[in-house]
Structures are given as C-alpha cells and as structure tokens.
Amino acid sequence: MKNANEMEVIFDSRSENERFARVAVAAFMTQLNPTIEEVADVKTAVSEAVTNAIIHGYENELHKVAVFCRIEDNLLTVHIKDTGRGIEDVEQAMQPMYTTKPEMDRSGMGFAFMEAFMDKVEVESSPGIGTTVKMQKTIGKGRNLWTTQSL
Amino acid sequence: MKYQVQENCLTIFLPKEVDHHHAEEIRKNADMVIERNHIKYVIFDFDKTEFMDSSGIGAIMGRYRIIRLIGGEVWAVHTNPRIKKVLTLSGVTKIMQIYEEEQE
Numbered sequence: 001m002k003n004a005n006e007m008e009v010i011f012d013s014r015s016e017n018e019r020f021a022r023v024a025v026a027a028f029m030t031q032l033n034p035t036i037e038e039v040a041d042v043k044t045a046v047s048e049a050v051t052n053a054i055i056h057g058y059e060n061e062l063h064k065v066a067v068f069c070r071i072e073d074n075l076l077t078v079h080i081k082d083t084g085r086g087i088e089d090v091e092q093a094m095q096p097m098y099t100t101k102p103e104m105d106r107s108g109m110g111f112a113f114m115e116a117f118m119d120k121v122e123v124e125s126s127p128g129i130g131t132t133v134k135m136q137k138t139i140g141k142g143r144n145l146w147t148t149q150s151l
Numbered sequence: 152m153k154y155q156v157q158e159n160c161l162t163i164f165l166p167k168e169v170d171h172h173h174a175e176e177i178r179k180n181a182d183m184v185i186e187r188n189h190i191k192y193v194i195f196d197f198d199k200t201e202f203m204d205s206s207g208i209g210a211i212m213g214r215y216r217i218i219r220l221i222g223g224e225v226w227a228v229h230t231n232p233r234i235k236k237v238l239t240l241s242g243v244t245k246i247m248q249i250y251e252e253e254q255e
Contacts, residue, residue: 015170015171015172015175016172018170018171018172019168019170019172022202037233040202040233043202044202044204044237047170047171047202047204048204048205051170051171051204051205051206054171055171096242104209105174105178105209105210105212105213106205106206106209107205107206107208107209107212107241107243108205109205109208109209109241110204110205112205112240112241113204113205113237113240113241116240
C-alpha cells in the first residue's frame with residue numbers, strides 16, 4: 001500500500017483524555033499538511049466521539065477507549081471504539097438536539113458536529129457490546145464551504 | 152473557573168479549551184455563583200479560548216435555562232472565527248447574542 005500510514009492509541013475513559021485523543025489525532029494528521037481549519041474540524045469531531053464514549057458508552061465508569069487512524073493519500077480515516085453499553089437506536093441518537101442526558105447539560109449536538117466537520121460519519125453499535133464511530137475526511141480538497149471570512 | 156461579578160452580571164472567563172472535561176467545572180461553579188449573587192446576565196468571555204465542542208454549547212444552554220426564568224440573557228464576547236462558527240452551527244446563537252467589537 002503506497003502512501004499509507006496507521007496509528008492506534010488506547011487510553012482510559014477519563015475526561016482528561018479527551019484532550020489527549022484530539023491532540024494525538026491532530027499530530028498524526030499533520031503529515032497531510034492540513035490547514036488550521038481542517039485540523040480544528042478533526043479535533044472537534046474526535047472530541048465529540050470520545051466524549052460520547054466516556055459519558056454515554058461507559059457512563060463515566062473506567063474502561064478503555066481506542067482511537068485508530070489511517071492515512072491513505074490525502075484521505076484521513078478515524079475510528080473511535082468503546083466496548084460500553086451501545087446505542088439502541090442509532091438513527092435517533094444522531095438526530096440534532098436529541099440527548100439521553102439533558103440533566104447533564106448535554107446539548108445533543110455531538111453527532112451533528114461530527115457530520116458537519118467530517119466528510120463521512122458511520123456508526124456501528126450493538127447494545128451491550130459497544131460502539132464504533134467511523135469518520136473520514138479528505139484533507140486539502142480546497143473546500144470553500146466553511147472558509148472563514150477575512151476580517 | 153475565572154469569573155467576575157458586577158451587580159447582577161456574571162462574566163465567565165473561559166479556559167483555552169472548552170470540552171466536556173472543563174465544561175463540568177464551569178457548570179458547577181457558575182451555578183453556585185448565579186444562585187448566590189442573583190445573577191441575571193451571564194457573559195461568556197472567549198478571549199483565551201481556542202477550542203470548543205458541543206459540551207461548551209451544553210454549558211451555555213444550561214446556564215441560559217436557569218437565568219431565562221427571571222428574564223436573563225446570555226452573551227458571548229471576544230469570539231474568534233472558529234468559536235463563532237461552532238456557536239452558529241449549533242444554533243445556540245438563537246438564544247445568545249454575540250457582542251461584536253469594532254475593528255480598528
């Protein structure tokens with residue numbers, strides 16, 4: 001496989017590690033020479049998925065979260081996997097503003113953010129077994145959709 | 152959490168990264184201050200903030216839910232383009248005003 005590179009990190013489901021996870025993925029993707037905007041997009045999406053694993057997957061119990069990254073040409077693939085409680089109804093969970101934990105001030109925007117900031121988001125989940133979020137983003141595509149306006 | 156209270160107005164100086172980890176602390180401390188000082192207006196100061204995810208949005212919405220009962224308002228100041236994008240995308244700008252400074 002030419003121009004391919006992979007990495008995987010496994011860490012405890014502590015909220016401190018949300019930062020570690022997004023920074024690790026950001027560091028790995030720098031070899032694609034991304035814009036600051038693209039790095040910020042990926043960091044936000046990773047943060048959402050890891051936060052979901054910690055809060056909803058494991059309900060703040062201490063277990064392991066795995067983040068797998070692959071680069072092939074200019075395509076970045078990120079998988080975030082937990083072996084927690086899983087999601088009964090994935091379609092419902094992905095609805096913007098839907099949350100099972102409004103009392104914890106969850107906005108219900110996690111999946112909406114992942115979908116907005118990545119090109120593709122897929123969720124594989126089985127109740128009692130766990131959830132894997134699979135995301136992809138092409139780096140350096142020259143998308144103008146989200147470029148910020150000049151000041 | 153760094154904050155300042157002036158009469159019934161609370162300014163929260165947000166950290167560099169507003170994620171689930173930091174939002175928890177903000178949420179707990181802010182609610183204590185809001186209750187103790189009869190706060191009606193909450194200003195989120197993003198001056199130091201470079202990163203925010205949906206946990207930050209949840210923290211803003213949660214504080215709004217408390218103070219709207221007494222006719223309060225939430226404001227955002229010193230937002231950079233990235234933060235503005237996250238705020239706008241989440242729809243939280245429907246309940247929160249973004250204060251725009253004059254450009255020199």
